[in-house]
Amino acid sequence: MDQDIDQIANEISACLQSGAPIWYQNLAEGLSPLHAAAFIQNEALVKLLLDKGALWNAVDYLKNTAGDVALSFNNGAIYRVIRDAGIRSGASRISLSSNFHIANSEISVDKHGQNICLVEVEGEDVGVMMGWEEGIMLKTVRKLCERHPKSSRLKVLNVGFGLGIIDNFFQGLDEPPIEHVIIEAHPNVLEFMKKTGWYEKPRVKILQGRWQEFIRNPNDLSIHGFDIVFTDTFSERYTDLRQFFECIPNLLADEDSRFSFFNGLGATDSLFYDVYTQISELHLSSLGLYVEWSDVDVSFDEEGGRWGRSREYFSLPIYRLPIARMKRSTLEC
């Protein structure tokens, strides 16, 4: 077997040296050499191809990566080799996510009675917040607030109002926040907030604009001291989320404070989702935060009806919910 691999390795090296492109994907199915190596379940070959520069995130015409092929065989070892290549490649170079900016947005009720917030991207309506996400938002609020040492006097910051699902859950707590700051940029969403009475709510402060205008850099202390911080801006890229991460140590009040974000990047593919999840944890850790993850079941409960006229942006059955806190050693430094 080792001999076979040595021989294959030599042949592949010779092919590459003579100009064969390692990124080649066949015309019939869009399969790359990495897909093929995962298909024959040859870990050494997978490693070799990745070493030679094979794209860990190439997708075939069915949108499957080599990691998906490995998973379909339940081959955890090969899956991890491919995933780790993705993590090493660094989040800033991953281009799988929603990378559009706030476009025309519309808030409406779909035929299933769900509230949906749609934006138009390249002529297609994309749901950026839909009623089915209530379960995620409810569990997030529970994880953020339950047994919080300051539960009777919470100061909450939420970035991105959308349909206001999470903000309604914060307001519905037995002991609502003593300060509830919401940053929202989109004029249509701000209009919706006006119509639904958010500007009149006691102890709620609405900051109109992009979060980047209010939280200018990681050392900016103009808004700070929150017990709970949540962000869900969806239309932004991972680089924006990472920039927001950098501001978290200054936004949080103390070691009891908790931070969460909508963990939806790459959520149309288990490999991409896994890579984003791991990279987020690594980046938060480098800033002195540790993350606890819990799983939320978001599998289909009806014939795919939850998407309405939007594009699927979260097609996995499990949402991985992050709760981050400052590590004590960081606070003592």
Ligand SMILES: C[S@@+](CC[C@H](N)C(=O)[O-])C[C@H]1O[C@@H](n2cnc3c(N)ncnc32)[C@H](O)[C@@H]1O
């Ligand atoms: C997915 S929705 C948030 C949904 C919300 N979590 C809920 O429970 O309904 C995203 C929101 O973030 C807003 N947004 C996007 N980028 C933003 C930015 N840079 N600053 C502030 N708000 C932003 C959008 O206008 C949109 O209202």
